[in-house]
Amino acid sequence: LSKQFELRDLTLVRRVELDGHRVTGVTVQDLRTGDTSFVAADMVVVAADAFRSPQLLWASGIRPKALGHYLTEHPVVISTVALDADKMGRFATEADLDAELARRALNPADPVAAVNRIPFSEPEHPFSVQVMYSETTPFPMEPGTPYSQNPWGYVNMGYGMRKHPRYEDAVTFDDNEPDYRGFPNMTIEYELTERENVEIAQATERLRRAGKALGVFVAEPRLMPNGSSLHYQGTMRMGAIDDGTSVADPWSRVWGYRNLVVGGNALIPTATAMNPTLMSVAIAVRGARKVAEELGA
Ligand SMILES: Cc1cc2nc3c(=O)[nH]c(=O)nc-3n(C[C@H](O)[C@H](O)[C@H](O)COP(=O)(O)OP(=O)(O)OC[C@H]3O[C@@H](n4cnc5c(N)ncnc54)[C@H](O)[C@@H]3O)c2cc1C
Known part of the structure; x- marks a missing residue:
């Protein structure tokens, strides 16, 4: 099994690559050398936190209506x-x-x-x-x-x-303004009602x-000021049907892409009042079982 597993440090995923609505792999950049390379994959899981995962999808041209929206945390x-x-x-x-x-x-x-x-x-x-x-x-x-x-x-x-989740509370991305890593810069709009x-x-x-x-x-x-909980969530929320208010299906697969799975606090679709990580792990286990089943593992 270890032969099939490789952990790459100081490596940034630059882009999820697509062939139509099928993911073919990812383009990665070695931050020591600056070199980029392509890693082919049958299935790609993006779990880069609730701000940077939607940013990576956005940068890759994967832009469901709910992406980045319904941002929540706990006051x-x-x-x-x-x-x-x-x-x-x-x-x-x-x-x-x-x-x-x-x-x-x-x-x-x-x-x-x-x-x-x-x-x-x-x-x-x-x-x-x-x-x-x-x-x-x-x-x-x-x-x-x-x-x-x-x-x-x-x-x-x-x-x-x-x-309580609202479409208006969102992280949005600007294609014309790169951030420090060259990704579309983030703007956060968030208001207590x-x-x-x-x-x-x-x-x-x-x-x-x-x-x-x-x-x-x-x-x-x-x-405490907004964001102090450090438990930001909801920006790739899961939903029962593809009605524009969610990014992923109940097994964490991005709607419209059978082989693109997302993970992390961004999946949590509803308001929560305390630590989110266990819930995210539960969602991830459910998604992982489905992936294993589909890959015949
Ligand atoms: C100080 C602190 C205390 C906390 N205490 C608790 C607690 O007590 N209980 C609780 O439930 N939660 C707690 N949390 C929240 C918890 O840390 C998060 O819920 C959890 O880490 C989220 O997991 P994640 O996998 O979504 O994202 P992360 O753990 O943030 O993992 C994302 C990873 O993706 C990597 N990454 C991002 N972009 C790219 C890219 N383009 N290419 C390659 N890699 C990339 C990042 O470097 C990072 O390693 C705390 C958080 C903080 C900051």
């Missing part, structure tokens, strides 16, 4: 709370705290003692919450600042929310209540 509201001795007293004693700190001292390299999650559930809780405990301040605080040396420690609390703003306000309110129940905010709840 994130975060805060930091210093845990209050009286409030924590309802859950644990000073002796419990000392025992926990002694246990923690066995692994001082790990600054995060615990990560707890409250999962998304609709309609009561359309958010995903992450609560991370840290015994030291998660960011520098001047000595002498209130709560800078808080015996009960701190929690970083964040709410992840949905961004009333729908997201309502959920962000609800999440912020819940975060305030939860924080006050646990202690004192040393960093107030705040909405």
Whole structure:
């Protein structure tokens, strides 16, 4: 099997090559020498992330209507709370705290003692919450600042929310303006709408209540700038039928091309509120099984 597998480092795929609606292979460039060559293939899988995969398809002249569109990520509201001795007293004693700190001292390299999650559930809780405990301040605080040396420690609390997919939210590509690698330059248009703003306000309110129940905010709840989740998705979304609102079929094959498969977060078609990678892996496994079946592997 290893004879059939070759991993090429410092090699950029420049173009997916086509014969009509059949993919014949890819043109690659060795970034050390600048030389380009053609790699023939029965099947090509493009998984170059949710911005660069649609960019590569665009550069190759593969341009379904939905390509680059329906871009989503998660708006994130975060805060930091210093845990209050009286409030924590309802859950644990000073002796419990000392025992926990002694246990923690066995692994001082790990600054995060615990990560707890409250999962998304609709309609009561359309958010995903992450609560991370840290015994030291998660960011520098001047000595002498209130709560800078808080015996009960701190929690970083964040709410992840949905961004409902819309055609208008998109990465678009400019054929007349090359980027630093010579690909059509990207422009991102992305806006939160009333729908997201309502959920962000609800999440912020819940975060305030939860924080006050646990202690004192040393960093107030705040909405992170768009893109901060780093979980960009949807730009080659999958769909049940080829109606112009999706790029790939349910097995990750680009509509209209039997031997062109796409992978990664770009396939996720719906709004999500937290980490996308497991979902992308599940989609990829499903697509890979189909590919193996079709190639007779
Ligand atoms: C700091 C950070 C923390 C994260 N934490 C989490 C987490 O806790 N949980 C979670 O679910 N997700 C997390 N993510 C998101 C996760 O990393 C992504 O969901 C995942 O990596 C996406 O996989 P992918 O294969 O689509 O793209 P990538 O992993 O980005 O892979 C794309 C690859 O394609 C290569 N490439 C691009 N263009 C070309 C080209 N033309 N030719 C050749 N190669 C090319 C790139 O170099 C890259 O190696 C995190 C991301 C970041 C940045």
